[in-house]
Amino acid sequence: xxDKAELLTGLAEIVEEVxxxxxxxxxSEKSFVDDLDIDSLSMVEIAVQAExxxxxxxPDDELANLKTVGDAVDYVAANSK
Amino acid sequence: MTTLKLxxxxxxxxxxxxxxxxxxxxxxxxxxxxxxxxxxQWIRDRVGIIERRFAGEDExxxxxxxxxxxxxxxxxxxxxxxxxxxxLPNCTMPTPIPNAAAQVAxxxxxxxxxxxxxxxxxxxxxxxxxxxxxxxxxxxxxxVLVIGAEKLTDVVDPTDRSTAIIFAxxxxxxxxxxxxxxxxxxxxxxxxxDLVDMIYMREQKYLFQEGQSVFRWxxxxxxxxxxxxxxxxxxxxSDVDVLIPHQANLRIVEAIAKRLRAQGAREDMVVADDIRxxxxxxxxxxxxxxxxxRAAGTVSSGDVVLAVGFxxxxxxxxxxxxxx
Numbered sequence: 001x002x003d004k005a006e007l008l009t010g011l012a013e014i015v016e017e018v019x020x021x022x023x024x025x026x027x028s029e030k031s032f033v034d035d036l037d038i039d040s041l042s043m044v045e046i047a048v049q050a051e052x053x054x055x056x057x058x059p060d061d062e063l064a065n066l067k068t069v070g071d072a073v074d075y076v077a078a079n080s081k
Numbered sequence: 082m083t084t085l086k087l088x089x090x091x092x093x094x095x096x097x098x099x100x101x102x103x104x105x106x107x108x109x110x111x112x113x114x115x116x117x118x119x120x121x122q123w124i125r126d127r128v129g130i131i132e133r134r135f136a137g138e139d140e141x142x143x144x145x146x147x148x149x150x151x152x153x154x155x156x157x158x159x160x161x162x163x164x165x166x167x168x169l170p171n172c173t174m175p176t177p178i179p180n181a182a183a184q185v186a187x188x189x190x191x192x193x194x195x196x197x198x199x200x201x202x203x204x205x206x207x208x209x210x211x212x213x214x215x216x217x218x219x220x221x222x223x224x225v226l227v228i229g230a231e232k233l234t235d236v237v238d239p240t241d242r243s244t245a246i247i248f249a250x251x252x253x254x255x256x257x258x259x260x261x262x263x264x265x266x267x268x269x270x271x272x273x274x275d276l277v278d279m280i281y282m283r284e285q286k287y288l289f290q291e292g293q294s295v296f297r298w299x300x301x302x303x304x305x306x307x308x309x310x311x312x313x314x315x316x317x318x319s320d321v322d323v324l325i326p327h328q329a330n331l332r333i334v335e336a337i338a339k340r341l342r343a344q345g346a347r348e349d350m351v352v353a354d355d356i357r358x359x360x361x362x363x364x365x366x367x368x369x370x371x372x373x374x375r376a377a378g379t380v381s382s383g384d385v386v387l388a389v390g391f392x393x394x395x396x397x398x399x400x401x402x403x404x405x
Contacts, residue, residue: 039127040292040293041293041296043293044293044300045336047297048297060291060297063293
């Protein structure tokens with residue numbers, strides 16, 4: 001299983017690049033929609049980049065369940081190769 | 082044994098002229114927000130559209146097609162008598178019988194034309210352009226008028242904010258004919274019928290699309306098709322002056338451009354953003370964008386234009402053309 005702190009750092013870089021949110025603001029408890037103001041299409045872009053970066057599949061129906069940054073880190077940690 | 086004689090046309094084709102038309106009625110985001118839960122900012126952020134054109138009840142698909150086709154002929158300085166084939170990509174004719182192409186040809190003054198509609202949804206114009214070029218090269222046709230025309234407001238639920246803010250009406254056309262130098266490159270096309278449920282007619286009445294899934298497909302799978310079209314034309318991505326993706330959603334357009342730039346397309350490549358004031362007009366969006374960009378001077382004669390369409394089916398097609 002990948003190191004969650006590393007995953008969080010990597011995910012924060014993706015969120016910053018896609019949505020222009022400062023990566024220091026991307027912390028585990030933050031909600032993508034409510035706290036970081038990320039819309040559904042940006043979530044897809046984040047998922048696509050995370051798939052490339054972490055070697056994981058994030059289908060659209062799973063994506064809907066990833067409410068917080070921590071949810072996404074946990075999902076990637078559990079599903080990456 | 083009898084041997085059939087075969088026809089053969091010229092080696093190369095090009096676009097001789099383009100034309101387009103849109104309904105007069107411009108519909109702003111604020112107007113849409115009066116009868117559905119949305120806002121100007123929400124629409125601009127999600128799809129990049131500022132306003133779109135809606136046809137009135139008396140403005141039919143075939144009427145828009147006639148206007149756009151006639152303008153393309155005028156742009157090329159061609160007489161209707163020079164044209165022998167009309168291809169009409171569309172997916173919104175109100176009834177399947179009769180087709181649109183024959184009556185549109187007749188009204189433009191093109192007599193006894195080979196005339197047929199094709200349905201490759203939002204990829205239709207690029208499919209039509211490929212057919213036109215190969216019909217000429219094979220000797221089946223001499224000059225072909227390709228007209229993408231759509232009245233999407235007929236198939237959109239006006240209260241459904243996932244589609245009503247995006248789709249619009251219009252027509253765009255290109256006249257294709259023989260050329261000394263190739264001006265239309267080989268097509269890169271295909272389909273993904275396993276993904277048919279991403280875009281379909283709900284209860285056979287209203288257009289429905291799985292927005293997130295379509296966005297993911299379009300932003301990841303279409304840039305490679307566009308790049309393949311460039312390779313088939315024997316060019317490098319850095320040779321492309323103008324990128325005209327189907328105007329589906331400005332964020333899809335920008336994502337395709339970003340991927341192509343990461344692979345070698347130039348930073349100063351002009352990228353069509355006609356959707357901002359035209360909305361998504363399916364098979365009409367690429368020729369409308371090309372026509373508008375020529376008029377605005379952002380595209381010039383001789384520019385290398387990369388066109389790529391994608392949509393329901395799912396289907397996709399792209400090719401390189403030289404701007405007339």
